[in-house]
Amino acid sequence: MTDFPLTQLLWWVFASMAVGGGLGMVTRRNPVASLLFLVLTFFSLAAIYVLLGAHFIAAIQIIVYAGAIMVLFLFVIMLLNLGHDYQSDLRGGVWIVVGFVAAGTVGWFIWQSFGAPGAVLQRGGEQQIAASVEQMNAVGAIAYPLFRDYIVPFELVGILLLVAIIGAVLLAKRRV
């Protein structure tokens, strides 16, 4: 049974689901359909995190993105135009340039993660993750670095979000 490459098989299934969901999200004309495709992508990403041994990140991915943020998106789409087809905002040739820039950024990221010398995946991250999960359990492996080594950036991000919330409330309260 150990010879059977179950993890690889599952990786192919979820990776193609993620890519397919991403493609479906950009190509659908119906906003609700593209939103559901995006949820599929998030779900598949979470499954890939599980295959990598990062259970906690997978759970947070689904709780925060698929379960909360996308529901709010769905809410907004339904309230604004009830999910009927709409005209694209992308007119002219600008989006081609934007698309190339985005593709270039993604390509650079992939090169940095896999190809470049000293990339993340070549540093034996898998053993590190397994060791810290063994030592501090799935949540502790994230919590200890976050609340000890990176406490200042963490608090700064919190303040950033607070500022955004206050700004949104201010804008919404203004009499138009």
Place this chain on the structure above:
Amino acid sequence: MHDMGALTGAPWLIAMLIKVLVVFFGTMVVVALLTLMERKVSAWMQDRLGPNRVGPGGLLQPAADGLKNILKEETYPAHASKLFFVLAPMLAIGPALITFAVIPFAAPLPTPWGLVDMIVADLPIGILYILAITSLGIYGIVMAGWASNNKYSFLGGLRAAAQMVSYEVSLGLSLIPIFFLAGNVTLTQIVWSQQQELGWWYAFPLGLSFLFFVISAFAETNRLPFDVAEAESELVTGYHTEYSSMKFSMFFIAEYSNMVTASALMATLFLGGWDIPFFTFDNMRVIAPGIVEGAEPAWWKTLLTFGAFGIKTLFFIFLFMWVRWTVPRFRYDQIMHLGWKVLLPSALAYVTFMAAAILTLDTLGVPFDFWYGLILTGVNLVPTVLFLVLIDRDRVIGGTAPAARRSGPLPQGITATRRPNADANVERENQEA
């Protein structure tokens, strides 16, 4: 330490398969019986007989209902997107059926091939898995409301989405004090902490958390008094108005299996899971495949602990029904008020308070045992009583409720209520008679 041998190879695969099938069919059978129990309990509360024609005492009623639902005509609303309309019940029932996987339901069972732990998947993220999967269940309801091309359904779907997102926050916050005490998020560790390490069921040292969790679980499962998404008297039946036959039934199966999972979860988190109180013969946990810490596993212990788990779960299921047939539906603004302005700040304050209390006890060097739990139970009484007094707003405890209702004008928009001088009228009628 007891080395019972680890399951490997084919026996492991067969044991997993049996566990999955038993849990799946067990949940489905319990769900079917719950539809009967719901009607029997409501009949009992309203002094009726309930269904009693099919089978002995109406026991075969669920089978008759299922058969009827399969044979009914399937209808599709006009001008609705059929794909989403069909997809919605599947999105509702899928998450509802897989959440039970991480709940341990009995003590580990020794077999000739090795030790079988009574949990489908002991994930390292435990309870977070349940939170994640249940948050996906919203899509089914929202899609159903949207795809039905019906204003009432749509309103029901929107209400469900807003309500479930709101109460997820307080649900998550009410879990945090548990993690303080258990030190991990896996449900096996939470059970072990309650039966052995602390020796107290968390309902006692974390009473207010328990209250918050029960309220939020009612809202998350869309049960009365939080069933504004269905709300027969306002929205026909909300998001499933347009559904017929088995697709309608699938929403019901989803709701009931969510109820079973929520009840099992409440029993596991706050009433010790499969722990039998006042006895130590069942206190054991699996620390590695096949290796058990604490008491020695035996088949009769598995059976007894499974019974304890069943009784606790059934108690919460009965609580769900009890509340449903007792309390009227909340108004929508009341639900939002309770979620965002009462539960969220209270749960946040409680997390801070319990964190301070636990940190103080740890700093003082109190050993983590019975006395630790007793002190924490006493400390916990302070915020619990404070919360109950504050939320009561001087009504029941202060004893001012009837007087407040009689004096002053009625709130705007409320017509069908007790008239301010109703008692006086009754008295006058009595005198005239």
